[in-house]
Amino acid sequence: MKRVLIVLAGALALALPASAACVAPEQLAALTGSHDFVQTRTLKGVSRPLVSSGQVTPQSDGVLWTVTHPIEIVTHVTPTGITQSIEGGPEQPVGPSGSNNPFISETGLIELLKGDLSKLDQRYDVTRGVRARPEGWTLQLKPKGAALAPYISGIAVEGCKRVESITVEQANGDTIRIDLKDGAA
Amino acid sequence: MTQTWRRAGAAACWLWLAAVCIFLALKFSGQPPVDSDILALLPHGDADQVESAAVDLAGRAAAGRTAILITAPDGPTASAAADDLTRELSKDGLFVSDTQEAAVTSRWFFENRNQLLCQRDPATFTAEDARRIQRRALADIYSVTGAVTGDLLKQDPFLLTIRLAECLPPTGAAAPKANQRLVSGRISASAYQLDAEDEVVAAFDLWKSEWAPKGVTAARAGAVFHAHAAAEKAKGEVTLIGSLGAAGVILIFFLAFRTARAVVSGILLVGIGVASGLAATLLVFPTVHVLVFVFAAMLVGIVSDYAVHTLATGPATDWADTDTRLKLILRPITTSMATTVLGFSALALFGVALFQQVAILAGVGVFTAWAFVLFVLVPLDKRPANADFLSGWWRKLETLRDGLKIPSPVVWGASVLLLAVSIYGATQIRFLDDVRQFQPRPADLMVEEEIVKAAGYGGSGVAFLLSEGADAEQAREREEAAIAQAPADLRVLATTRFDPSKKRRVENQSVLQRLLYEPLLADQTSQTGVDPAINPASLPPPADVPRPSWLTELSGKAGGKTFLVAPVLNAGAWSGPKVEGVRLVDPTERYGSAFRTYRQHAITALAVALVCAGLVAMLIYRRIAAISILVPPLLAVIVALLAAPALGEPLTFFSFAAALVLVGTGLDYSAFQWEGGLKHESWTSVAVAITAITTLLSLGLLALSDMLPVRSFGLTVSIGIAAALCLSHIPRLAAMKGTKP
Numbered sequence: 038m039k040r041v042l043i044v045l046a047g048a049l050a051l052a053l054p055a056s057a058a059c060v061a062p063e064q065l066a067a068l069t070g071s072h073d074f075v076q077t078r079t080l081k082g083v084s085r086p087l088v089s090s091g092q093v094t095p096q097s098d099g100v101l102w103t104v105t106h107p108i109e110i111v112t113h114v115t116p117t118g119i120t121q122s123i124e125g126g127p128e129q130p131v132g133p134s135g136s137n138n139p140f141i142s143e144t145g146l147i148e149l150l151k152g153d154l155s156k157l158d159q160r161y162d163v164t165r166g167v168r169a170r171p172e173g174w175t176l177q178l179k180p181k182g183a184a185l186a187p188y189i190s191g192i193a194v195e196g197c198k199r200v201e202s203i204t205v206e207q208a209n210g211d212t213i214r215i216d217l218k219d220g221a222a
Numbered sequence: 223m224t225q226t227w228r229r230a231g232a233a234a235c236w237l238w239l240a241a242v243c244i245f246l247a248l249k250f251s252g253q254p255p256v257d258s259d260i261l262a263l264l265p266h267g268d269a270d271q272v273e274s275a276a277v278d279l280a281g282r283a284a285a286g287r288t289a290i291l292i293t294a295p296d297g298p299t300a301s302a303a304a305d306d307l308t309r310e311l312s313k314d315g316l317f318v319s320d321t322q323e324a325a326v327t328s329r330w331f332f333e334n335r336n337q338l339l340c341q342r343d344p345a346t347f348t349a350e351d352a353r354r355i356q357r358r359a360l361a362d363i364y365s366v367t368g369a370v371t372g373d374l375l376k377q378d379p380f381l382l383t384i385r386l387a388e389c390l391p392p393t394g395a396a397a398p399k400a401n402q403r404l405v406s407g408r409i410s411a412s413a414y415q416l417d418a419e420d421e422v423v424a425a426f427d428l429w430k431s432e433w434a435p436k437g438v439t440a441a442r443a444g445a446v447f448h449a450h451a452a453a454e455k456a457k458g459e460v461t462l463i464g465s466l467g468a469a470g471v472i473l474i475f476f477l478a479f480r481t482a483r484a485v486v487s488g489i490l491l492v493g494i495g496v497a498s499g500l501a502a503t504l505l506v507f508p509t510v511h512v513l514v515f516v517f518a519a520m521l522v523g524i525v526s527d528y529a530v531h532t533l534a535t536g537p538a539t540d541w542a543d544t545d546t547r548l549k550l551i552l553r554p555i556t557t558s559m560a561t562t563v564l565g566f567s568a569l570a571l572f573g574v575a576l577f578q579q580v581a582i583l584a585g586v587g588v589f590t591a592w593a594f595v596l597f598v599l600v601p602l603d604k605r606p607a608n609a610d611f612l613s614g615w616w617r618k619l620e621t622l623r624d625g626l627k628i629p630s631p632v633v634w635g636a637s638v639l640l641l642a643v644s645i646y647g648a649t650q651i652r653f654l655d656d657v658r659q660f661q662p663r664p665a666d667l668m669v670e671e672e673i674v675k676a677a678g679y680g681g682s683g684v685a686f687l688l689s690e691g692a693d694a695e696q697a698r699e700r701e702e703a704a705i706a707q708a709p710a711d712l713r714v715l716a717t718t719r720f721d722p723s724k725k726r727r728v729e730n731q732s733v734l735q736r737l738l739y740e741p742l743l744a745d746q747t748s749q750t751g752v753d754p755a756i757n758p759a760s761l762p763p764p765a766d767v768p769r770p771s772w773l774t775e776l777s778g779k780a781g782g783k784t785f786l787v788a789p790v791l792n793a794g795a796w797s798g799p800k801v802e803g804v805r806l807v808d809p810t811e812r813y814g815s816a817f818r819t820y821r822q823h824a825i826t827a828l829a830v831a832l833v834c835a836g837l838v839a840m841l842i843y844r845r846i847a848a849i850s851i852l853v854p855p856l857l858a859v860i861v862a863l864l865a866a867p868a869l870g871e872p873l874t875f876f877s878f879a880a881a882l883v884l885v886g887t888g889l890d891y892s893a894f895q896w897e898g899g900l901k902h903e904s905w906t907s908v909a910v911a912i913t914a915i916t917t918l919l920s921l922g923l924l925a926l927s928d929m930l931p932v933r934s935f936g937l938t939v940s941i942g943i944a945a946a947l948c949l950s951h952i953p954r955l956a957a958m959k960g961t962k963p
Contacts, residue, residue: 078364080370082372083372083751087363087751089365107360107749110365131367159297183305184301184304210372211371
């Protein structure tokens with residue numbers, strides 16, 4: 038806890054000069070309504086980035102992640118599990134359910150996708166920085182738990198008045214970058 | 223017996239004792255050779271070798287499964303606690319977590335992906351299934367939750383590895399809540415090994431003491447926790463029954479002989495008997511079951527009988543010379559030893575490891591005690607300084623015993639009561655052969671297990687499919703045929719779903735090539751950017767892929783055959799496949815059936831033991847009246863077996879095993895009483911009364927056990943001993959008739 042407080046205090050100090058127009062990450066309001074996103078997966082050994090786009094819609098029990106291009110996928114992420122419908126097909130559970138799925142239980146995925154950064158320090162060592170252009174802040178997250186370490190080496194979150202992008206660096210060198218737009222088209 | 227023989231016998235006794243002490247010291251210097259495996263209780267005699275080995279294999283695999291559900295105030299705390307618990311348990315390699323094994327299993331899926339199918343039968347794999355696989359792969363690639371990597375996608379463009387990991391494990395997915403974590407895995411040693419149990423429980427307790435103050439709770443599931451609780455209970459019973467039995471014997475010895483020397487002689491003889499029996503058992507078996515120590519309490523009763531008879535000849539003859547005293551006890555004690563060892567030997571015929579251990583322990587223990595009595599105790603028991611006082615005291619006991627005339631109405635009343643109890647008992651007879659009811663399971667652990675199951679933990683199946691063949695390939699093909707016949711919703715952990723036969727591998731690869739790779743690979747690679755030159759379907763699995771250990775543990779060899787064990791999690795009403803060489807085995811049902819069969823055989827064994835004892839008696843005494851020696855043990859067995867149901871206790875295999883011991887000890891009393899009757903001596907009546915009391919004190923306490931096998935045994939023996947004592951005057955009267963004082 039002491040370490041978290043020191044990190045947060047340091048982060049606050051760093052944030053002050055650059056954030057006159059920005060909102061401190063821990064004070065961000067959670068996303069509401071639908072927002073367009075572009076997801077770019079860069080995989081080692083794969084010749085081009087794998088880009089998908091769609092809308093993310095925060096819900097009371099989780100997040101609705103709808104990919105519209107290049108394939109239609111509706112993914113419902115809730116604390117009890119993930120369900121997915123592909124190209125209008127039936128909704129089916131994906132992967133382990135509930136807290137048995139480290140992707141849900143260990144990453145804080147639902148909070149991240151909702152733009153709620155207030156509980157990050159429970160799961161990650163947080164290092165805060167300043168983004169020069171455009172003006173804003175950055176958060177570098179290092180997983181605390183052993184369960185995530187083999188898969189994720191770090192997560193970078195950028196934003197100003199809201200979360201604008203999330204970049205997940207996988208342990209094997211692959212990356213997933215999600216750019217969130219302000220609202221849906 | 224000449225002096226030379228006596229000296230040689232004494233030397234042999236001391237040499238044997240020295241060897242026993244050295245052997246036991248070596249055996250117990252390292253890991254204690256003691257286990258608490260319930261399987262040791264189970265008979266293997268009539269089952270074929272393959273089935274016995276398979277039952278053992280499946281039982282150990284199921285017993286090793288362990289799960290702990292952690293509940294914390296929040297998710298991150300639960301994660302940290304789970305990480306810490308996994309670390310604690312895995313510290314010495316004793317616990318292998320599923321997460322740890324998942325890496326090897328995933329590698330296995332990856333390397334074998336082109337020869338495995340989610341479908342049980344490759345003929346049911348369709349073009350639509352292939353398209354579904356492609357769509358799922360694209361969804362994994364483009365959705366935010368897909369666990370895909372570049373390395374995987376290059377070699378497995380349809381992500382078959384992920385699909386196989388989803389569809390093949392039959393246990394279902396656990397679904398703990400957001401503030402819960404499930405730590406599951408298996409114990410790499412036997413879950414019934416005491417040191418393994420202690421280590422796991424100690425690691426858990428240490429973890430709990432650290433995390434409980436932070437609001438973390440845990441629910442446990444797994445045989446290791448039940449075995450530990452049972453072992454602790456058994457240890458407690460050994461201490462209690464052993465201590466009380468020993469204290470009772472010491473008290474009776476002192477009251478009877480009034481010397482500390484007699485008490486010490488009695489204790490040493492018991493100690494020598496138990497140590498010798500234990501050493502002999504450990505010579506034959508690598509470990510002894512903890513219950514053997516509970517049963518060893520009976521040895522205290524029997525061996526102390528010999529001490530009483532031997533020491534009684536001192537005051538009874540005013541410490542006559544060794545030859546005179548030996549003449550008094552040699553024949554009855556030898557008859558008793560022979561019949562007792564015979565009775566215990568019959569236990570060994572049941573093919574139950576536990577009873578074979580008890581038979582060796584008791585047989586060798588009794589024989590050693592007999593030898594020490596004849597060659598060591600009598601020659602060493604010299605006339606004490608206060609011999610006159612002690613002889614006077616003994617005569618008082620004889621007078622007291624002689625003066626104890628039970629009025630005829632009391633005898634008749636007791637007889638009528640026993641008859642009534644027996645008749646009532648006969649109407650109440652209830653047999654219990656279900657091993658699940660033999661040992662009470664701790665209520666707290668049962669509740670915890672339900673909590674873990676409620677979180678979706680599948681646990682392990684008890685019933686299993688047994689597929690045997692002349693070689694591994696035939697066993698695999700048979701298992702595949704059986705699985706094809708099984709109900710669609712049957713959850714079975716079958717080897718061939720993960721490691722099929724060569725024929726099935728070819729079929730699987732062929733169908734994947736034809737319906738997935740050939741029509742869809744080009745499209746898939748163009749959508750994902752994977753190098754289209756790669757045709758992963760053509761790659762055979764490398765030969766050196768490490769096989770997951772849990773998979774290896776599902777196969778074995780016995781009786782020249784190879785067999786596969788496939789635990790079934792939800793057998794329900796399914797009676798099994800109609801495939802040659804494959805059957806559905808329910809071990810608990812089979813154990814129950816085996817115990818039922820052995821219980822029925824025990825009646826024959828009882829008859830054989832009595833006939834043998836009758837022949838021994840006739841051979842030694844050469845009088846038709848000597849057959850009366852059989853009457854007390856025979857009636858005692860009948861009364862004991864009928865009194866238990868009258869008291870509401872079921873009859874088990876262990877009741878009948880106890881009846882066999884009863885034949886041995888009942889014959890002991892009869893033989894001494896017969897001898898006493900022949901010579902019109904009173905000392906034997908006193909000695910028999912004392913031995914019966916000491917036996918009741920040690921064996922009677924077994925009836926208080928919480929473990930049904932022990933309680934069943936103790937109840938039968940204690941009721942029978944009391945009856946045998948009361949009836950032992952019959953051979954005495956028969957011997958007195960026709961002989962002159």
